[in-house]
Amino acid sequence: MSKPKFAMYWAASCGGCEIAVLNIHEKILDVDAAFDVVFWPVAMDAKYKDVEAMQDGEITLCLFNGGMRNDENEHIAKLLRKKSKIMVSFGSCACEGCIPGLANFSSIKDMVDTAFTTITTDNPDNIRPQASYTMPEGIITIPTLNPMLKTLDQVVDVDYYMPGCPPESHQIAAVVDLVIAALNGKAELPPKGSTIGAGDSTVCDECPRKRHEKSIKAFGRIQLMHADPELCLLEQGIPCNGPATRSGCNARCPIAGAQCIGCYGPAEGVVDYGARLIAAFASVIDSDKPEEIDHILDGLVDPAGQFYRFNLAGSLLRSSKSAQKG
Amino acid sequence: MTEETKPFEPVIIGFTCNWCSYRAADMAGIARMKYAPNVRLIRLMCSGRLDPTFVFKAIAGGADAVLVSGCHPGDCHYSTQNYKAMRRYHLMKRVLTQMGVEPGRLKLLWASAAEGQIFANEINKFVEEVRALGPLNWNQAGAEIPVEGAVEEVKV
Numbered sequence: 442m443s444k445p446k447f448a449m450y451w452a453a454s455c456g457g458c459e460i461a462v463l464n465i466h467e468k469i470l471d472v473d474a475a476f477d478v479v480f481w482p483v484a485m486d487a488k489y490k491d492v493e494a495m496q497d498g499e500i501t502l503c504l505f506n507g508g509m510r511n512d513e514n515e516h517i518a519k520l521l522r523k524k525s526k527i528m529v530s531f532g533s534c535a536c537e538g539c540i541p542g543l544a545n546f547s548s549i550k551d552m553v554d555t556a557f558t559t560i561t562t563d564n565p566d567n568i569r570p571q572a573s574y575t576m577p578e579g580i581i582t583i584p585t586l587n588p589m590l591k592t593l594d595q596v597v598d599v600d601y602y603m604p605g606c607p608p609e610s611h612q613i614a615a616v617v618d619l620v621i622a623a624l625n626g627k628a629e630l631p632p633k634g635s636t637i638g639a640g641d642s643t644v645c646d647e648c649p650r651k652r653h654e655k656s657i658k659a660f661g662r663i664q665l666m667h668a669d670p671e672l673c674l675l676e677q678g679i680p681c682n683g684p685a686t687r688s689g690c691n692a693r694c695p696i697a698g699a700q701c702i703g704c705y706g707p708a709e710g711v712v713d714y715g716a717r718l719i720a721a722f723a724s725v726i727d728s729d730k731p732e733e734i735d736h737i738l739d740g741l742v743d744p745a746g747q748f749y750r751f752n753l754a755g756s757l758l759r760s761s762k763s764a765q766k767g
Numbered sequence: 768m769t770e771e772t773k774p775f776e777p778v779i780i781g782f783t784c785n786w787c788s789y790r791a792a793d794m795a796g797i798a799r800m801k802y803a804p805n806v807r808l809i810r811l812m813c814s815g816r817l818d819p820t821f822v823f824k825a826i827a828g829g830a831d832a833v834l835v836s837g838c839h840p841g842d843c844h845y846s847t848q849n850y851k852a853m854r855r856y857h858l859m860k861r862v863l864t865q866m867g868v869e870p871g872r873l874k875l876l877w878a879s880a881a882e883g884q885i886f887a888n889e890i891n892k893f894v895e896e897v898r899a900l901g902p903l904n905w906n907q908a909g910a911e912i913p914v915e916g917a918v919e920e921v922k923v
């Protein structure tokens with residue numbers, strides 16, 4: 442009997458998810474033993490036409506990372522959805538847009554201007570990429586940008602979500618074990634639509650720092666402060682996104698002395714990640730006077746960036762599908 | 768009037784608290800005060816119950832503006848929760864501005880149960896302000912919205 446097939450793809454992402462998969466160390470041999478890797482552009486040579494030639498549902502497990510930045514991303518997402526039995530939205534980019542999704546704050550024009558005309562770019566003739574170009578040999582094309590970056594589930598149906606930027610390797614290993622066990626009939630897969638490889642609580646729940654009642658007189662930036670190594674960071678006025686962020690990373694950043702930036706995405710039941718953080722941060726401000734509140738809030742230099750660093754494309758205001766599904 | 772000459776009628780979602788501002792609205796009704804019908808009121812137990820998600824969802828769902836209303840500072844039925852609403856209002860306003868929503872589309876209004884007239888007047892004022900701002904037309908899926916002034920230029 443032939444082995445079940447495995448695919449992994451990257452759309453608008455950095456490649457860190459692939460590295461995280463390889464970081465499961467010798468467990469990668471289990472993946473190889475259990476699966477036939479048929480499509481994984483980062484790790485092996487394969488062509489889109491190979492995937493197109495497959496039967497529908499032929500791929501058993503597809504880990505799809507990256508957001509929908511252009512029409513090529515969407516095309517492959519739809520193709521792999523058709524060919525895969527289990528489609529996993531893998532990593533923060535696919536689940537909620539992540540860093541590439543921050544471009545949803547700007548128009549496409551601003552984004553392209555930044556890429557091709559700012560000081561770090563040597564482009565004296567102001568040349569811009571063209572979607573199609575006629576060469577002597579014929580017309581060549583490149584993918585065209587979507588007006589807004591979309592998450593994977595805004596384009597195709599997704600079976601499971603695996604958050605994280607990147608997902609922690611021990612969580613990937615646990616998921617791989619689970620899928621292999623399920624294929625052998627020794628375990629059952631969770632219900633469709635579940636978040637796998639993560640906890641269902643918040644980062645605060647896993648964080649060992651000491652907590653008291655919070656009351657903040659000033660917000661500050663961690664690099665400019667001498668943070669107490671044992672006390673809750675938010676209590677010290679350091680904007681830590683732990684209260685709204687899904688657990689699963691073992692509170693890695695707060696333990697290392699840095700604030701949580703929210704890469705595991707919204708905790709269970711949170712509709713809009715940033716809105717939840719606004720509630721969390723604003724409620725503990727220690728002032729009842731509007732002017733003083735405004736002054737304290739000046740300490741949060743870029744609130745939208747702070748609250749939506751990983752989540753903009755998955756938020757209520759910068760993508761409308763999640764607004765519709767409530 | 769034809770479709771073109773009809774004035775723009777904004778849709779405003781108003782969140783009121785059970786103890787003061789909803790009763791102010793009630794009083795305005797009982798006293799038959801006339802005020803603009805553009806505000807759809809949703810009663811919460813307290814303005815402190817206002818999750819910013821409600822506001823964002825209202826805007827994402829097509830509202831042109833949102834009104835947050837509660838007891839006067841110091842008068843909260845739950846002692847201090849309206850201060851939380853006030854702090855959230857200030858932070859929400861900043862985030863909405865960065866998202867490209869004019870700050871004038873979010874209003875905070877304190878109204879006691881006896882202030883039906885003030886409530887009605889303030890709603891009339893707010894409706895006119897939002898009418899002047901025009902429709903919000905929040906993005907449909909994938910539609911491009913230019914955000915002006917949202918991203919400040921990075922100086923190197």
